[in-house]
Amino acid sequence: MFFTYLRRELRRRRKAALVVASGLALGIALVIVVDSVTAGMSRAQAKVLESLYGLGTDMTVTKAASPPGEGDAVRRPRFRFDAGEGTDGAQQSQDVVMVQGFETLTASTVAKVAAQDGVADAVGGLSARVMKVDGRFASGEVRPAQPGQAPGQGGAGGEVRGGGADFGVDSYTVYGTDVAHQGLGPLTSSKITSGRTFTAGETSAKVAVVDSAHAKEQGLTVGEKLTVSGTAYTVIGVATADSGDASADVYLPLAEAQTLADAKGRVTTVYVRATDSQRIDEVKGAVQKNVPGTTVTTSADLADTVSGSLSTASDLATGVGKWLSIVVLGAAFVVAGLLTSSAVSRRVREFGTLKALGWRSGRVTRQVAGEALAHGLIGGALGIGAGLAGAWAVTAFGPTLTAELGGGAGGGGGQRFAGGPGGGGGPVRETATRALDVALTAPVSLTTIGLAVALAVTGGLVAGGFGGWRAARLRPADALRRVG
Structure with a gap:
């Protein structure tokens, strides 16, 4: 009814x-x-x-760079070239690899962070920048002194004209990844589109994965050599960032990046995955308390810094x-x-x-x-x-x-x-x-x-x-x- x-x-x-x-x-x-x-x-x-930190990263642990005190020496890139006999017109090239972004942390910090309650995994990485300068010196032409020329004008033997130097400066980023733990870090935000990625046994191998945009710019393909600071690395893979903007131009095994940047046993960032997304704030507090001197940034903190449309x-x-x-x-x-x-x-x-x-x-x-x-x-x-x-x-x-x-x-x-390479400013x-x-x-x-x-x-x-x-x-x- x-x-x-x-x-x-x-x-x-x-x-x-x-x-x-x-x-x-x-x-x-x-x-x-x-x-x-x-x-x-x-x-x-x-x-x-994810384009910054990669998939699965809930937070990062870093150490902010402190401002230099009075009298502290500031590290500047310095390039030295031999302009002696036989270098006229010869190609000269030199790389300077420097840690970028933050002060470094000891590798033991990774283990300390991993030991905190609520941490599922922690992986260290090193971010560096390569400054590459290459070019040629050209000798000047010495012209004999003309009659009536004042003494010392143009040198004892006459006047030097022409000559000089023509050098270009290139810069790209390098990220050292822990090849034994590839589940975290910026490389996870890219997809291998050619070749392969690292294997766990390549901790000290002379191999590299190159971002597709950088590979196209430099004309690099799988199997070719990439020379960084005099060391040749074989390109084993080309990666394309899912977001369209890669975190680094070149990825190297962590030990190799540390050697190039003169930062053995050091990392710039610890990437952390929590056991539970509901415990991220709890893990952040534990790391800040038990690993002093570090800065912990969660995905929520980063979201607050996002601007634009x-x-x-x-x-x-x-x-x-x-x-x-x-x-x-x-x-x-x-x-x-x-x-x-x-x-x-x-x-x-x-x-x-x-x-x-x-x-x-x-x-x-x-x-x-x-x-x-x-x-x-x-x-x-x-x-x-x-x-x-x-x-x-x-x-x-x-x-x-x-x-x-x-x-x-x-x-x-x-x-x-x-101030430019070799100039003031640091x-x-x-x-x-x-x-x-x-x-x-x-x-x-x-x-x-x-x-x-x-x-x-x-x-x-x-x-x-x-x-x-x-x-x-x-x-x-x-x-x-x-x-x-």
Whole structure:
């Protein structure tokens, strides 16, 4: 009897049912779109952070470089070339490899961090920069002294003209990776597109993996030699960054990078994976307490430094979008309740007659609540459909967002050399930003669908509560007064 009466009333009051369901559908669809866009923002931010630290890294441990004190010597790149006899016109080249970004930590720091409660894995890495200078010296031409030339003018034997030096400066980044533990670190954010990656036994091998952009620029392919500071390394693989911007131009075994940078037994960054994502803050506190003198940066800390259109859109989605969806959904619930209550007031004769025929107030209330719940489920179905369509449209036609990350984060911060090679100024921490383009997506999860169903049921119950309260107060006498 309940379902027969319910089906008949829904058919008879199709327009009213559609109005109530449409209001609920609008609110539910907006919630789905906002929730999916917010999830897409989180995924985009995670992709940006992975481009710095690689997959699976929950935090990094570094040691910030302290400003030089008065009288402290500042290490500057120094290049020395022999300009003696036989060097005229000959190609000259020299590399200087320097640690970049942060002060180094001892390799034992990696073991200390790994021993902390809540740490699943910890791997050290060394970030360095190679400054390469090459070019030629050219001898000048000595011209005999002319008659009447003042003594000493142009030298004892005459005047020297022409000559000089023509040198170019190139710079690229090198990352030393622990080949025995390749599950963490910047190399995991790249995909090997040619050749292979390192093997666990190549801890001291003269091999290198080169980023695809750097390989194209330098004309390097698998099997060719890459010479760094006089040491030849065989290119065994070419890697392409998933984010389009690699963390380093060249990847070497950690021991080799340490030797080149004169930093044996040292690392610049410890990459950490927690046993549980819910314990990241706890692990951060433990490392800061038990490994003094270090700076711990979590993915959440890095997310706060992301700027650009990605950050702006994320703020809109999490702030304005969520509040808007809450307001619209609340309004939809109220409107659905008022419409249901109004419909009950127009059905006084019907409900009063049913009570006169023996229906109890509880049965009338359940009938009204059942109709309202049906409206909510219909609105939920419409809302889920509209929400899925909206999420698909965002993914298909959404804009490409730009994320800007400050340089020097983690192990990827750069250096510049003020004053030029060999000049004054020394290495200075670079504050330039890295800009990454990320396509906006709006993934819809099963949790979001479940939330939509729950909202539909809640909306139906809210509307049913309004209407049922009105229906329970009706008396058979009200129906009799309206007959005739």
